[in-house]
Amino acid sequence: SxxxxxxxxxxxxxxxxxxxxxxxxxxxxxxxxxxxxxxxxxxxxxxxxxxxxxxxxxxxxxxxxxxxxxxxxxxxxxxxxxxxxxxxxxxxxxxxxxxxxxxxxxxxxxxxxxxxxxxxxxxxxxxxxxxxxxxxxxxxxxxxxxxxxxxxxxxxxxxxxxxxxxxxxxxxxVPYPGLTALSAMLEAGLPTPASSFNWPLSCRSFRPDPAVLVLGASGGVGLLLLQLIRSLLPACRLVVTCPARHVADLPAAVNGCQLDSVLASGGQDSAAALQQLTAAPATFDAIIDLTRDAASRRRLLPTLRPGGRLATVSSPLLRLFDQRGVAGGAPVAARAFASDRAAGIRWAFFAQSGANLDYLARLLALGRLAPxxxxxxxxxxxxxxxxxxxxxxxxxxxxxxxxxxxx
Ligand SMILES: NC(=O)c1ccc[n+]([C@@H]2O[C@H](COP(=O)([O-])OP(=O)(O)OC[C@H]3O[C@@H](n4cnc5c(N)ncnc54)[C@H](OP(=O)(O)O)[C@@H]3O)[C@@H](O)[C@H]2O)c1
Known part of the structure; x- marks a missing residue:
């Protein structure tokens, strides 16, 4: 048996x-x-x-x-x-x-x-x-x-x-936030070590110097994500947001990686940041949202260039099942997933990947990743x-x- x-x-x-x-x-x-x-x-x-x-x-x-x-x-x-x-x-x-x-x-x-x-x-x-x-x-x-x-x-x-x-x-x-950061990059259509094989095909629309926006970059995931983006896309334009109290310290917290613009966001600063970012439509090739602000996320969609994607690490998946049970949560989650996907929003999750862990180890050993x-x-x-x-x-x-x- x-x-x-x-x-x-x-x-x-x-x-x-x-x-x-x-x-x-x-x-x-x-x-x-x-x-x-x-x-x-x-x-x-x-x-x-x-x-x-x-x-x-x-x-x-x-x-x-x-x-x-x-x-x-x-x-x-x-x-x-x-x-x-x-x-x-x-x-x-x-x-x-x-x-x-x-x-x-x-x-x-x-x-x-x-x-x-x-x-x-x-x-x-x-x-x-x-x-x-x-x-x-x-x-x-x-x-x-x-x-x-x-x-x-x-x-x-x-x-x-x-x-x-x-x-x-x-x-x-490093492992949990680093692997989550790489998952978010993959969902946003950016290259990752595990995706490098098919990246040139899946990211046809990308230029070698894409413009990338990271929302809420001052946390455990964000600080590693910025270093990973810079490692994999050295020529990209990197615009980030974080709460005002972290703006001055953020550049020093990302291991010397270059940030093109750091905007204050969160709390009272959110509206101003949103206004500044949405003033220029079709600006970004990829947006990675590490905040839980789903309303602002949708308002940022017009800032994506055609073919661009927004990846969020705060999907409603688990919460919907918690609130409605399996039978009630499954159809609502499926609808939310389809609606987000149709709008260009991808849900990103922590994912175990030996290849990505090896990559994180290499960067750590070289000093190119510093948590x-x-x-x-x-x-x-x-x-x-x-x-x-x-x-x-x-x-x-x-x-x-x-x-x-x-x-
Ligand atoms: N989907 C997944 O598998 C997965 C995996 C890992 C993490 N996550 C999620 O990813 C998010 C980030 O994780 P983390 O570990 O980096 O969290 P963290 O270390 O707590 O950092 C979050 C950072 O975002 C800032 N922030 C909060 N709201 C903001 C806003 N509206 N605008 C700009 N910045 C904002 C926070 O500022 P303060 O310091 O002022 O609070 C903090 O610096 C969390 O929501 C977490 O639950 C998801």
């Missing part, structure tokens, strides 16, 4: 994995920040009772997490965002695995990005990932258990060695302060809120 095949595979993975004996790890508990119910930050707790995850697939890797980050998606997931669709995605992703391989949605362990060391690896992992102690990095999808824990499990397909000489804390700030850390906290003593700051608390600057999971 399927169950006995899964059991035998599981037993083989346990036997053939690298040391230490996985059964010894499985009986251990670990420290983690978790929540047993959806809600506000007060629901989060630090415990040492969660079981260390066990290797189940031949390409699974168990990582002792050194650093992770707190991002908008963590705060959203805690509030119940995606609680209808994400468990279905988890079940689909685990298709073929034994039934208890799909962790229940609650308790929730947050934290998408990780940098840490290999503790154990399944027999199908490549040699460079089978060395205990090897420093690795990667990101967990929103439907997977997170990294605000001593140990996290990940597939070798989505884990890479940290390049020599790269600060582990910096590495922990910015806003502030750094210890998980044991300061996780609550870290979450409050990431949620927009007083003193929030630009860049990532980093969590030292090991301390």
């Amino acid at each position: 399927v169950r006995s095949v899964a059991f035998l595979r599981h037993a083989a993975v346990q036997q053939l994995s690298t040391a230490p004996a996985p059964s010894a790890m499985a009986s251990r508990s670990m420290r983690s920040v978790n929540s047993y119910e959806y809600g506000g930050l007060e629901k989060l707790q630090l415990t040492d009772t969660m079981k260390v995850p066990v290797l189940r697939q031949p390409d699974d890797i168990l990582v002792r997490v050194h650093c992770s980050t707190v991002q908008p998606i963590d705060i959203a997931l805690l509030s119940g965002y995606g609680s209808v669709l994400l468990p279905l995605a988890a079940r689909a992703a685990a298709c073929g695995a034994e039934p208890d391989a799909v962790p229940p949605a609650l308790p929730l362990i947050l934290g998408r990005d990780f940098c840490g060391e290999v503790v154990a690896a399944g027999p199908d992992c490549p040699p460079e990932l089978r060395q205990p102690g090897r420093l690795v990095w990667g990101a967990r999808a929103p439907f997977e258990s997170g990294c605000h824990a001593e140990f996290a499990l990940a597939s070798a397909r989505h884990v890479r060695p940290v390049p020599d000489g790269v600060d582990p804390a910096a590495a922990a700030c 910015r850390i806003d502030r750094r906290f210890s998980m044991s003593g300061e996780f609550r302060t870290a979450f409050e700051l990431a949620a927009g608390g007083d003193g929030r600057g630009m860049g990532r809120v980093l969590l030292d999971v090991a301390s």
Whole structure:
């Protein structure tokens, strides 16, 4: 039966994995920040009772997490965002695995990005990932258990060695926002490493020096996105918006990459920025919107040149399912998707991609990609302060809120 095949595979993975004996790890508990119910930050707790995850697939890797980050998606997931669709995605992703391989949605362990060391690896992992102690990095999808824990499990397909000489804390700030930034570029019709094969065909209308507008560029995704656009399109014209309080500091936060114009936007400045941008129609070849301002997004469509695209990372998909359930949400989401697509708006999502992770690693190693850390906290003593700051608390600057999971 399927169950006995899964059991035998599981037993083989346990036997053939690298040391230490996985059964010894499985009986251990670990420290983690978790929540047993959806809600506000007060629901989060630090415990040492969660079981260390066990290797189940031949390409699974168990990582002792050194650093992770707190991002908008963590705060959203805690509030119940995606609680209808994400468990279905988890079940689909685990298709073929034994039934208890799909962790229940609650308790929730947050934290998408990780940098840490290999503790154990399944027999199908490549040699460079089978060395205990090897420093690795990667990101967990929103439907997977997170990294605000001593140990996290990940597939070798989505884990890479940290390049020599790269600060582990910096590495922990890159995978989730970096991969999201590359997805957004792809949806906006810009070249990415994974799309380079078909880019000349899919982007026929593009000139080598396209004009690109990035809205809300001062966050974890935006600061990396600007550096990636400059790396892949050195001659492009790059216009960006961010809240007024970040305008002066933004150029220094993007690793010396040249910005052609930085406009204040958000709050009271939004109307003025919109007026300035829409004054010249057919200006941009691509727009990437990192804000949640759907109304302004639509008003910017006339600033696209013919064939240009606007990519947003804030689609209504998960929210519609949360509000209406599967049966009610699916048709409304399908209509919203079709309507946006017809208007030239593409929905972009974080996507696991080994090729893109390799590209991010290369840029990091060359110093051409430099994430910015806003502030750094210890998980044991300061996780609550870290979450409050990431949620927009007083003193929030630009860049990532980093969590030292090991301390
Ligand atoms: N679709 C996906 O798979 C995916 C993946 C990752 C992220 N996201 C989404 O992408 C967005 C950015 O993520 P992030 O990690 O970069 O967030 P972040 O680090 O919190 O940064 C957001 C930045 O945007 C600024 N901002 C907010 N509203 C603005 C507006 N109307 N105009 C201009 N700037 C504005 C914020 O300013 P303040 O500092 O003043 O608040 C902040 O600097 C979030 O909404 C996140 O949920 C989506």
